[in-house]
Amino acid sequence: MKALAVFTSSREVRLIDQPDPVIGGPTEVKLRILEAGICGTDREIASFQYGMPPVNSPHLVIGHEALGEVVDVGSDVTGLAPSDLAVLMVRRPCPHDRCVPCRTGRPDFCNTGDFTERGIKGAHGFMTEFVVDDQRYLVKVPKELREVAVLLEPLTVAEKAGEQIRILVQRLPGHLRVDPSNLRAVVLGAGPIGLLGAMKLVGANFETYVYYRGKADSPNVSIVSAIGARFISSVEHPPEDLAKMLGEISLVYEATGVVKISFDVLSVLGVNGVYIFTGVPGVKAPIEMDAERIMRNLVLKNQVLCGTVNAGRESFEEGVRDLGSFMQRFPAAVRALITARMTLDGARDAVLAKGGIKSVITVA
Ligand SMILES: [Zn+2]
Ligand SMILES: [Zn+2]
Numbered sequence: 001m002k003a004l005a006v007f008t009s010s011r012e013v014r015l016i017d018q019p020d021p022v023i024g025g026p027t028e029v030k031l032r033i034l035e036a037g038i039c040g041t042d043r044e045i046a047s048f049q050y051g052m053p054p055v056n057s058p059h060l061v062i063g064h065e066a067l068g069e070v071v072d073v074g075s076d077v078t079g080l081a082p083s084d085l086a087v088l089m090v091r092r093p094c095p096h097d098r099c100v101p102c103r104t105g106r107p108d109f110c111n112t113g114d115f116t117e118r119g120i121k122g123a124h125g126f127m128t129e130f131v132v133d134d135q136r137y138l139v140k141v142p143k144e145l146r147e148v149a150v151l152l153e154p155l156t157v158a159e160k161a162g163e164q165i166r167i168l169v170q171r172l173p174g175h176l177r178v179d180p181s182n183l184r185a186v187v188l189g190a191g192p193i194g195l196l197g198a199m200k201l202v203g204a205n206f207e208t209y210v211y212y213r214g215k216a217d218s219p220n221v222s223i224v225s226a227i228g229a230r231f232i233s234s235v236e237h238p239p240e241d242l243a244k245m246l247g248e249i250s251l252v253y254e255a256t257g258v259v260k261i262s263f264d265v266l267s268v269l270g271v272n273g274v275y276i277f278t279g280v281p282g283v284k285a286p287i288e289m290d291a292e293r294i295m296r297n298l299v300l301k302n303q304v305l306c307g308t309v310n311a312g313r314e315s316f317e318e319g320v321r322d323l324g325s326f327m328q329r330f331p332a333a334v335r336a337l338i339t340a341r342m343t344l345d346g347a348r349d350a351v352l353a354k355g356g357i358k359s360v361i362t363v364a
Contacts, residue, residue: 003128004347004361005059006045013046013348016059021132026076029135031068031086033363035150035341036127038351039065039192040257041120046351049282052121062351063127064090064119065153067141069364077135085145086138087152087320088126091310092116105136108160108310117310127347129363139316145323148334150360154192155319156311158200161253161276163315168274168304180205183250186242187211187229188265190220192337192358193278194255198229199326199334201253209246211237211265219336220357226333227326239264249273257281263289269303277307 005016023030042062045051053060070084080086093102094114101109118133119125141149169175185206187198194210201208208229214220216231224231232242239261243249248270254262257279267290269275297303311319326334339356342349347361 001129002344003061003124004063004344004351005061006048006051007059008048008051008053009058011048013352015344015348020130023072023074023132025134026074027135028074028132029070029077029080029086029138030072030130030132031088031138032071032130033066033068033126033128034146035067036063036361036363037065037150037154038359038361039154042351043354045120054122054124057124060119061124061128062119063125063361064117065150066126066131067146067149067152068131071130080135080138080140085141085143085149087141087149087316088118088131088133089137089139089313089316090117090120090153092118092123092137106312108312127344127361129344139313139320141320142324145320145327148323148327148338151192151196151334151337151358152316152319152323155196155200155323156315157193157278157308158197158253159315159319159322160308160311161197161278162200162204162318164276164306164308165251165274168306172272181207183207184209184246184248185251185253186246186249186265188252188254188262189256189279190214190224191255194253195220195223195337195357197253197255198224199227200322202227202229203322203325203329206251211242219339223333223336226336227330234261239268243268243270252276254279260287260289263294266305267293267297269297269301271301272303273301274304274306277305
């Protein structure tokens with residue numbers, strides 16, 4: 001079968017031919033990959049800035065956002081049968097007994113760093129024709145969601161952020177009586193992570209704004225409007241305008257990976273505010289920011305700054321429910337997130353290209 005592989009030592013990205021995987025244990029499932037999404041992480045791996053092949057492999061098969069159709073199941077598999085659709089989780093636990101998160105099913109909080117991630121770190125990914133994995137890493141998806149289920153993995157970034165926010169707001173007195181529609185949430189960036197985050201916030205009834213450098217007539221901004229969020233141009237309005245325009249900002253969901261603007265927006269976060277970072281910037285020269293004001297506000301305004309990576313099973317399951325409700329509420333906007341589809345033969349060019357919102361490889 002074909003697979004898109006990145007050879008780190010010879011710096012090549014190309015389609016390879018490799019044997020089909022086979023079911024090796026009673027709880028394993030074989031999937032035919034239907035679609036695989038491309039994101040910034042794949043582009044970084046394909047430009048040799050990130051990623052790690054499995055031990056003893058010269059290459060890494062990339063792809064970590066995938067929808068598959070079950071073609072075969074081991075004898076002890078429950079809850080999945082041939083022709084079911086499923087999305088694959090990405091991170092796999094580290095081997096250490098002392099790592100409580102990994103031993104309790106939450107490798108997204110692994111504290112040893114020895115986890116693997118399919119398609120990213122130490123394990124082959126999903127930009128290929130067939131994949132075998134244990135049932136515990138598969139999340140069943142209703143057939144009605146087939147055309148958009150490839151968006152589930154990127155949606156789980158927002159789902160895990162939602163989980164963290166629910167925990168963090170519990171510190172506030174009377175939090176159960178707060179109506180989110182009275183709270184302002186700002187999303188930084190209108191790429192797939194930002195737009196899916198905005199959908200999640202709109203779905204949770206926040207007054208949602210998307211702060212983005214693109215133009216008002218861009219396809220990204222059309223999606224912002226279509227879901228009932230509001231666009232604010234970061235080119236026309238510097239961060240200090242945000243608080244003046246919106247009033248107290250209760251929540252910021254950062255999805256740009258751009259350091260300067262992210263910290264500038266942190267400096268206008270409101271009282272008791274929560275700020276979630278999801279972007280991963282490259283390590284560059286130090287930048288200037290208003291550190292006194294930020295630290296002062298963090299203390300005097302009881303603010304919380306929280307980074308989040310990867311997601312647990314519950315976030316995937318909540319994502320399935322949310323994707324279903326987004327498709328009820330604004331189906332055209334969800335479909336519009338996928339701006340290009342190409343076959344596995346075109347995968348290399350698609351991974352090396354830029355542009356559009358989300359490109360998807362259609363495998364089968
Ligand atoms: Zn991704
Ligand atoms: Zn661990």
